[in-house]
Amino acid sequence: MCAVTTVTALAAFGPPAAAAAVLPYQDPALPVAQRVTDLLARMTLDDKIGQMTQAERAVITPAQLTQYRVGSVLSGGGSGPAQNTPAAWADMYDSYQRGALAAPLQIPMIYGIDAVHGNNNVLGSTIFPHNIGLGATRDPGLAERIGRATAEEVTGAGQDWTFAPCVCVARNDRWGRTYESFGEKPEIATAMTTVIDGLQGTALNGPASVLATAKHYIGDGGTTGGTDQGNTQLTEAELRAVHLPPFAAAVDRGVGSVMISFSSWNGTKLHGSKYLITDLLKGELGFTGFTVSDWAAIDQIDGRVGFTQAEVVASINAGLDMIMVPNDWQLFLGYLRAAVQAGEIPMTRIDDANRRILTKKFELGLFEKPYADRTYASTIGSAAHRALAREAVRESQVLLKNAGGVLPLAKSGGKIFVAGKSADDLGNQAGGWTTTWQGASGSTYPGTSILQGIRSAVGSGATVTYQRDGTGIDSSYRAAVAVVGETPYAEGEGDRPGSLSLDATDLATLSRLRAAGVPVIVVLVSGRPLDIAAELPNWNALVAAWLPGSEGAGVADVLFGDYAPTGKLPVTWMQSASQQPINDGDGKTPLFPYGFGLSYTSTPADTAAPSVPGTPAATAVTATGLSLSWPAATDTGGSGLAGYDVYRDGTLIGSPTAASYAVTGLTAATRYEFTVAARDAAGNRSARSAALAVTTAAGETPPGGSCRVAYSTSDWSAGFTGSVSVTNTGTAAIAAWNLQWSYTAGQLVTQGWSARVSQTGTVVTATGESWSPSLAPGATVTFGFNANRGATNPRPASFTLNGTTCTVA
Structure with a gap:
């Protein structure tokens, strides 16, 4: 019925026949307000309710954009084209845009994506630290530059609207969205709204300008954690003093859209609060952009499962302009049409919503340049953007403990042992909202792990040994670096009503390192403070690395003294999880107070690294067929060279006395890594030689390959x-x-x-x-x-x- 009604009503207008017959709203020389007024006068009810609708790409086709006049499409976390490449994203965008422009009035659609720490859904993009790490930098200029870089990479993949920044003020670290916040005080988020300037540029129709979204309005990050932040506990004075200032700053910066929170206040869901949306945001703060709901959030207004017309009425009359109805968009259109026709929603409210949405589309220049700007594809994952991300990583490091000045580490001399489940895990390093909604452990995107950064930092001047679980360490190492912490999550999965402790895997790894009697340096990869007070006395140093993203070398920059740590805690660090919520000024005694952060000079303090008497050294391993050989080691300690230990992929496979070894039991066309350590009569072993990668048998082409x-x-x-x-x-x-x-x-x-x-x-x-x-x-x-x-x-x-x-x- 919608399609028939709409086509009939629009037939009188139709698309312009030629350039000479351009309608006023299609004339870029006219003021935006005049163009919007002209277009509104030509739109039917179906055109208008379509502009107020946003559907998930997986459940709508370009042809349906044409048929139903839907004004916006989004990608939920992990939702994208079959081939996750920038070109495929841009192709997908253009296909939807062609669908929108095939409708008689040719109103372009706008495409929303959660580019919250870089264009994190698109493989190959630069992944910046999450907001909590940026909050630790206290650097608004850096935030603006990251916004600009993100806008370029978003533009290069075709999108024109990001659901960022999150300017919520995190007041309870059990909340799974804590890392989306810049910190626990409104001053930090207010200062970091500069990211909006970077995203939107000097003008919305300027080069690589992306519409920004201040979210989640208002009060998420409140006191109880969970999807519904339980803000019934907040007085209006607290709401205005703590949670409102960043949104006021965002409005002052001209943010294009504001996303409403799932939260409740005074027993009312914010998606149904006319006071907070219309009176406060649009009236008192003077917000002239458009509001958008959160994911299917208006279905929560009545507290019951099941999408109703009454919820549609409540949300639109409260002041919502665009409704994110990812799956139920056709049902929403039917309810909204019926509500307007029944007089439950005045046409003035519909026109106001459309005026706000269309104004931003005109200001973005979508009517003149509706398709993906592929000239910015070359910026995606560019060297300049990765250098910026590395700068952000090192600025975000917060040094919390440095007993005996063990940091910074020297780049030369002796051996360093690296362990921990997050040392060589890019997925853990980036956290949630990376490639998918909840994120995932493993090599989920291109980047540099913290381990790779450490290895690059030391060069040939020291030996780095890595074993994920800490096995194999002994007293010959001058330091152990343990990279531990949280695995990826987002809201819901990340809400922790109970413990915020390290897991059993981390605790076992740390125990092995401590038992070796060497200094233990802990690098904590997490989206929030963790409950570590009981373990802290066993650690010589502690660095909060937050969720650094794709450039793990920024962590190594600080560990090895290329840059002194400058980060300061953006949140109060609890003595135990039972203290939550804990915030600055609440009278509770923290483990580390808000704003805490140590530093040091750039001169490493550990240049006199410990050594083991009698340790010989083995150098480069070479291979001919399946026989390994290496230069003979020299006994430097006087206890006599006893032989060598040969390792395959980290596992001891033989202990020859000569400087050669015949390897057996290998599979053809398989890649192995071999390392060798010399051993003296007292049982002391040298550092293993640099790993040698060997692909066996007939090179790397499998028999019968095709x-x-x-x-x-x-x-x-x-x-x-x-x-x-x-x-x-x-x-x-x-x-x-x-x-x-x-x-x-x-x-x-x-x-x-x-x-x-x-x-x-x-x-x-x-x-x-x-x-x-x-x-x-x-x-x-x-x-x-x-x-x-x-x-x-x-x-x-x-x-x-x-x-x-x-x-x-």
Whole structure:
């Protein structure tokens, strides 16, 4: 019924026949207010209620945007195109935009995404620290630069609206959204609203401008934790003094949209509060943008499960302009139409909502430039943005303990042991809202782990040994760095009504390190303070690293003294979880007070590293076939060289007396890492030699290997974005894949993502990232790249995978 009614009503207007017949609302020379007034006069009720509707991409098609006039689409956490590449995101955006523009009035849609610490849904994007880490920096200028970088990467992948920043004031660390907050005091979030200036730029229709959203209005981060923050406990004076100032600052900065909180206040869901939305936000604060609901949140207004027309009426009359109804958008349209026709919602309220939404669409320039701006694709994961993220990581480090001046560590001399479940885990390092809603442990996106940062920091001047669970450490190490803490979560899964303690895995790892009798330095990766008071006396140093994102080397920058720690606690650190909620000035005695943070000079204090008498040294290992050999070690301690210990992938496999060893029991075309340690008569072992990667048997091409490649490009005037999928159709795994092709028309690759893409002459080479180097039988890897081109862009004639010619789909 909606489609028939709408088409009939709009037929009298139709699209402009030619440029000479441009309607006033399509004339960019006219003032925005005049264009909005003209367009409103041409819109039917179905056009207007469509503009007030936002649907999740998985449950709406471009054709339905045309049919139902839906004004906005969003991607929930982890919801995206089948191929998670910037080009695929931009293609998806354009397909929805074509659907919106196919409607008679050609009103462009706006696409929302939770780009909350970089464009975190899109693989290859720079992942910045979460807000709690940025709050520790106390650096509004840094926040603005991060906003600008994020806007460029969001634009490059096609989106034009982010549900960020979260300017909530976290008052209870049990809340699963604590890391989304800049801290427990309104002053921090107020100062960091500069991120809005970065996101929106100097003008909404300027280059790489993305509409920002101040969320969640108002009072989430309150006193009890959970999805409903229980703000019935807050007086209006507390609400205004603690939770309102950051939103007032956001409005002053011209934030384009405000998202309403799931919270309740005085027994009323905020999505139904006319006082807080219309009277306070729009009236007293003077907010002229548009409001948007949270995910399916209006279904909570009556406290019962089940979406009703009464809830639609309550939310719209309260002052909500756009409703996020990810799944029930057609039901919402029917209820909203019926409510207006029944006089339950005045047309003035509908027109006000549309005026606010359309004004932002005009100001963004969507009517003139509705499609994805692919010129910014080259900024996604760029070196400049990653350098900015690394700067943010090191500024966010908070040094909480440094007994005996054990930090900073020296880069040369002796051995350093690294352990902990988060030392080499990018997923843990980034937390929730990374690739998916809740996030996940593991190599879920490209980046540099804290372990990689440590190894790069020491170079060849010291030996770094890593064992996740801490096994293998002994007294010969001059320090142990334990990277422990939380695994990823978001709201709901991250709410902790009980304990905020380290888990059993972390405690067991720390116990092993302490037993070795070496200094223990704890790097805590978490979205909030954890209950560590009982363990703290056993640690020589403690660094709060928060959730640093893709650039773990920023942590190493501080550990090794390239930069002194400058971060200050944005929250009060509890003595125990039973103190929650605990905040500055509430009379409770914390473990570390709000604003606490130590520092040190840039000169390492541990240059006199401990050594073990009689320890010989083994150097580089080489391999011929399956036989390992290495230069003979020298006995420097006088107790006599006894032999060597050979390790395969960290496990001892043999102890020869000579400087060679024949390896047996290996699988063909499999990658192994071998290390060697010299051993003296007293049982002392040297540091293991640098790891040697060996791919056995006939190189890296599996017997009977075969492959298939799918190649596509999206061209623009002087360049193009390529997307490549390569499938191992053979019967054996490829330990380290290498795909090559040649260009014949002067094309030049400038940047790649989800693979390492380089070009020498006409030959392009793509290899697996360090976090996904192998290709199992039947597995497919997809990667993308940007390149310059001339007048033509012919397809490569062939592709070879590790020397095997592939079929081309």
